[in-house]
Every structure is written in C-alpha cells, then in structure tokens.
Amino acid sequence: MSRKAHFSTKFQFFNKQYxxxxxxxxxxxxxxxxxxxxxxxxxxxxxxxxxxxVKCMLYTLLFIIFQIVATVTIxxxxxxxxxxxxFRVGEAxxxxxxxxxxxxxxxxxxxFTVKNTNFGPYKYGSTAVDFFYRGTKIGxxxxxxxxxxxxxxxKIWGSVDVDLALSSNPQLSGDYSAGLVPITSSxxxxxxVEVMLVTKKSRSTDMNCSMYxxxxxxxxxxxxxx
Numbered sequence: 499m500s501r502k503a504h505f506s507t508k509f510q511f512f513n514k515q516y517x518x519x520x521x522x523x524x525x526x527x528x529x530x531x532x533x534x535x536x537x538x539x540x541x542x543x544x545x546x547x548x549x550x551x552v553k554c555m556l557y558t559l560l561f562i563i564f565q566i567v568a569t570v571t572i573x574x575x576x577x578x579x580x581x582x583x584x585f586r587v588g589e590a591x592x593x594x595x596x597x598x599x600x601x602x603x604x605x606x607x608x609x610f611t612v613k614n615t616n617f618g619p620y621k622y623g624s625t626a627v628d629f630f631y632r633g634t635k636i637g638x639x640x641x642x643x644x645x646x647x648x649x650x651x652x653k654i655w656g657s658v659d660v661d662l663a664l665s666s667n668p669q670l671s672g673d674y675s676a677g678l679v680p681i682t683s684s685x686x687x688x689x690x691v692e693v694m695l696v697t698k699k700s701r702s703t704d705m706n707c708s709m710y711x712x713x714x715x716x717x718x719x720x721x722x723x724x
Contacts, residue, residue, distance in 0.1 A: 580699040583620045583646060584613040585687045587707045588653065590718040597713070602662040602674065604711070606637070606718070610654045612687070614646035620701070621645045622689030627705065629658055630682045632669055636660050641687075660711075678719075679711040 588609040595604040606629065614620040622643060629637040637658035646652035662679070664670050673679045685705040690698040707723040 580691050580693060580701065581615050582701045583615070583622075583687075583689070583691075583703050584611075585625070585685060585703045585705045586611050586613070586723040587683055587705070587709070587721055590709060590721065592711065592716050592718060595716045597674075600664040602660070602670065602679065602711075602713075604660050604716075605657055606660050606681070607655065607657045608639070608683075610641055610656060612646040612652040612654070614651070614691075615649060616691050616693075617648050618692040618694065619645050619647050620689050620691050622687050625685050625687040627656065627658075627683055627685040629660065630684070631660075631662055631667060632680065634667060636662060636681075641685075674713055677713050679713065681709050681711060681718075683707045683709075 588611040590606055590608040593605045593607060596602075608627075610627065612620065612622065622645070624643045625641045627639050627641060628635055629639075637660055639656040639658040641654050641656060644652060644654070660681070662670050670679070683705060684707075686702060687705070688700070688702045690700050692698050705723065707721060709721045710719045711717075712719045
C-alpha cells in the first residue's frame with residue numbers, strides 16, 4: 499500500500515470517530531435540554547395546581563356558607579310568621595239520653611281541639627262555647643285557659659247538658675220524626691303566640707261548627723267546622 503493510500507484510510511477512520519463522538523455529544527445535549535425543559539415545565543405547573551386546589555376549596559367553602567345562610571333565613575321567615583290557631587270540635591258523643599213526649603234531654607260530651615301550627619306556643623284564656631238548636635241557645639261549656647305547644651294540637655274534653663223542649667222549639671217534633679236534630683256551636687278564643695322566645699303576638703280564633711243528633715242511634719253525626 500502506498501503512503502498516500504495509508505494516510506487516506508487513517509483519515510477516514512478518524513473522521514468516523516469524530517462524527518460518532520459528535521453525534522453522542524449532540525444526543526447528550528438534547529437529552530439534557532429535554533430534561534431541563536421537563537423540569538421547568540413541572541416547576542411551572544406545580545403552582546398552578548396548588549392555585550386551582552385553593553380556588554376549589556374557597557368556592558366549596560363559599561357554597562357551604564351560602565347554604566347555611568339561606569337555610570337560616572328561610573327558617574327565620576317561617577318561624578317569625580305567625581298563623582292563627584284553629585279552635586274546633588273534634589268529636590262528640592251523647593250520654594244520659596232521654597226522650598219524652600214534649601222534650602229531648604241528653605249530655606253532649608265534646609272533644610275540643612286547639613291546633614297550633616306556629617313555631618312558638620299559643621297561650622289562650624278561658625273560653626265559653628255556646629251550643630244552639632236552630633238559633634236558640636241550649637247549653638254552654640267553658641274551656642279552661644291553657645297552652646297549645648309549638649306545632650301541636652291541644653285536646654280538651656267538655657260536657658254540656660242539652661235540654662230541648664217542644665214548647666219552646668216547635669220544629670223539634672219534625673226534626674225528631676226525620677231522625678236528625680241539628681246542633682251548632684260557636685266560640686271566640688283569644689290568646690298570644692310566643693315568637694322565638696322573645697316577642698308575643700295576639701291571635702284570636704273563632705269556632706263555628708255544626709252537627710246532628712241521630713235519634714235512632716243516639717249518636718252525633720257529621721261534625722263540620724269552618
């Protein structure tokens with residue numbers, strides 16, 4: 499081999515080694531650059547994730563506070579609003595039933611109810627309940643003063659002697675023959691509703707009920723209250 503050919507071969511060998519080393523150096527530089535870029539991206543992303551978490555927690559807390567405030571407000575509006583209690587005849591029955599040619603006598607035992615739908619108790623005074631037969635007063639019973647608890651119904655039993663004479667009630671004969679004797683009751687109850695344990699609101703309620711004495715069975719039928 500000539501000296502010129504020898505140097506040419508050696509030059510080509512060193513040239514390949516140079517390109518190989520250069521390529522390896524470039525790959526190392528690219529890898530370092532990629533690693534650096536990824537680290538920078540991760541470092542930049544961490545604060546964003548933290549900020550998003552903080553915002554999410556803040557929004558959740560604000561939503562919970564809003565729900566609590568709304569619930570308390572609605573409850574306060576409902577609790578402060580005062581409704582008029584209802585005074586009614588719940589049921590009734592007859593005892594000591596006596597029928598004479600010119601009269602009808604019996605004891606009417608009635609269950610009176612005071613329904614209070616307020617969030618505070620309703621304290622009422624003694625109340626007179628009058629019973630009528632076709633506009634004529636035939637008896638009276640007193641409901642003693644007491645209290646109906648919040649959102650509850652107070653039940654009180656009372657008795658009144660019914661004395662119907664044919665001489666003072668000419669329509670009694672016809673009603674008795676028909677088997678139905680109409681009876682009505684009325685009353686006005688006055689009291690006060692205690693609101694949120696702070697203030698008291700005066701409320702009066704009227705009773706207007708109607709019913710029938712069924713002569714065949716000696717019972718009270720069809721109690722209707724307005």
